[in-house]
Amino acid sequence: MWITINRNSGISLSRQIYCEIKDMILSGSLNFEQKLPSSRTLAKELSVSRNTVLDAYNQLIAEGYLETRHGYGTIIAKVILDHQIDFKLDYTSEIRDSLHEYKQNNYIDFCSGIPELKLFPRKELSKLYKQILHDLSHLDFRYNSTAGVWKLREEISQYLFRIRGIRCSPRNIMIVSGSTQGLSLISQVLYKNNQKVIVEDPIHKGLLKVISTVGYSVVGIQVDDKGINTNLIKSIKDVSFIYTTPSHQYPLGGILPIQRRLELIKYAVENNCYIVEDDYDSEFRYEGQPISSLYELNPNKVIYIGSFSKILSPAIRMGFMLLPDDIIDDYKSLKMYSDVHTESISQYVLAEFIKNGGLEKHIFKMKKLYNRKRKYLIDILNIEFTNEFKIKGQVAGLHIVVHFYNVIFTEKLINQIYKANIRVYPIQQYAIENKAEYDHEVVLGYAHLNFDEIEQGVRMLRKIIHTN
Ligand SMILES: Cc1ncc(COP(=O)(O)O)c(C=O)c1O
Structure with a gap:
């Protein structure tokens, strides 16, 4: 039997034998009912102890890849060959291709x-990662709060007040793995059969897909140089939420004037629906004052989504949402059974980075x-x-x-x-x-x-x- 083992790999010999045999079974190189060499023979061939081979065989038997037949020996189990997969498939190739392309x-x-x-603050953040990994209590390495690390939520609440004039309690701030995840979870939380979502047209195609995948029928409302045309939404009924980018319409770049903002809020109140405000890049305004948020006009009707992808890097996958009180519990339950919480070490690091002024x-x-x-x-x-x-x-x-x-x-x-x-x-x-x-x-x-x-x-x- 052709098995190669590497004594310097740091992986136990029985594990290597187990993996090699498993790969041969999954790729179809070993056929149903084919008999394997006895543990003694294989041990001799590979110059390992018999127990090493027995450990590998026993693991493969326990997982259903092999069977023992009394008086005959160990054979390949049938169940595997009925579900043969192409083991040569390289699942990482897609990722590697896109990286390569980049x-x-x-x-x-x-x-x-x-x-x-190229200007990602590597030095500052690597110092903080090192310090925080050293300083955290062992308890911080347990599962953390589904809503996010409290310290980060506090820092975000103060940051939002400083740079956006938004007043909100850390209690309403939920940390998510990027605003894309935030939009996906909130679309699921608000989903009711036969309800619609109003979106801006044109729109970020990935985010449109996030919403439509949940099952909504999506109504695109044309955007002009001032953002979404609120006159066109008045007659639409059975709406779950309106997705909008009022500070800098994506992609056309308009800013939604206050009259239209008030119309959106009025519509949300009268139609008992929500507005999802995607504030993806409002930090980068090069002329005039920062644009006020829709959120502050009615925190009970607006879900505000922010992201660290543009201000730091999309690689850290970190964002946050400000949620109205009445949907926090449903949201937390969904996030809990989705990924429990967003990775917490980076949350501590980011909290410190905001606190020490590094982010601003x-x-x-x-x-x-x-x-x-x-x-x-x-x-x-x-x-x-x-x-x-x-x-x-x-x-x-x-x-x-x-x-x-x-x-x-x-x-x-x-x-x-x-x-x-x-x-x-x-x-x-x-x-x-x-x-x-x-x-x-x-x-x-x-x-x-x-x-x-x-x-x-x-x-x-x-x-x-x-x-x-
Ligand atoms: C309008 C808009 N919203 C949200 C996002 C996604 O941000 P995140 O990386 O936080 O998921 C993007 C990303 O390009 C975007 O253009």
Whole structure:
């Protein structure tokens, strides 16, 4: 029997034998009822003790891979071969491919919503991780609160007051593994048969999927330069919640004026539904005052979702929600039976990072940089496409929307751009209906690109567009 064992691997010999035989069974290399060598023979072949082989065989018998037949020996059990799987399948390949694609980095990707990862505060956070792992009590390594680490919830409540003017109790703050998880859980908590969800059109396609996957029928309401058009929602009935990005409509970039905000709240009260306010990047506003939240207009009707993905990194998967009192219990129960709680060591680290001022310092630094990058991108657009375009949306966020007066982003044009190793994202891809209305517009995310990449990317874009 061809079994290779490695005496230096740190994995016990019986475990290695067990794994090798199991792999051969699952891949079909060993057939049903095939007899295995006796434990004594195999031990001799592999120069290991007989007990080592017996341990492996016994484990495989206990798990149903092998059977012993009296007077005959040990054979492969049938049940396995009826459910044969391709063991050569590499489950990690998909992940590796996307990482590889990223690392190759031989194209300029104007994708939206990625912060400048080269300036991720590694030094500050690694110091805090080290300190916190040292200082935590052993009890902190137990299961933690489903709602999140109290210290982080307290820090977020003060942070929100400082930078957003939001007053809320830490009791209403729930820590989630990214705002995507928050939206998914809240969609499930609020789900009732035959209810609808009103969303903005265009919208982030991933988040739309999060909502529709729960089973809702989704009603897209057209967005103009001020965000969701509230006149269009008045006649819609049986709504569970309205999903909106009022501080910086994603992707078009409008800010919802107070009249429309009040109309949304009025609608929610009269129709007994909720508003989910996705405040994904409001820290990055480069002109004027920060925009007030919808939440503060009616904390009983608005679920506020915040994220650390844009201000730090999407890799840490950390976000939070402010929940009205009446849904906290249902939410906690769902989160409990979903993933118990969001990873808590990082929560302690983040709490300390907010407390010692590190997070706000980082945001301040990034805000200055992103503002420079934004201006640079617009300068280069002006040089390469003078008078051929306009910018849509507010002076905020990590992306801009560019409307080219005489360009239509057909599939053919987008393919040509891709072939030139540039990635741009047509607004049509975000639209639910009336896609044609947006065929002159693309999203250009810039925060993660360096100045050279921004310049090269726009130059290349001009070359392709102008040769068409
Ligand atoms: C509008 C909007 N909301 C939410 C998210 C998701 O954030 P998170 O990484 O916290 O799940 C994104 C991510 O790009 C986004 O663009």
